[in-house]
Amino acid sequence: MDEKRSKFVRLVNFLMVFF
Known part of the structure; x- marks a missing residue:
């Protein structure tokens, strides 16, 4: 239902993992 989210x-x- 919240695909965008x-x-x-x-x-x-x-990003968190990357940083």
Whole structure:
């Protein structure tokens, strides 16, 4: 239902892991 939110969370998680 919250695909956009999921994608955003995924991106943030990726950034967090990257940094």
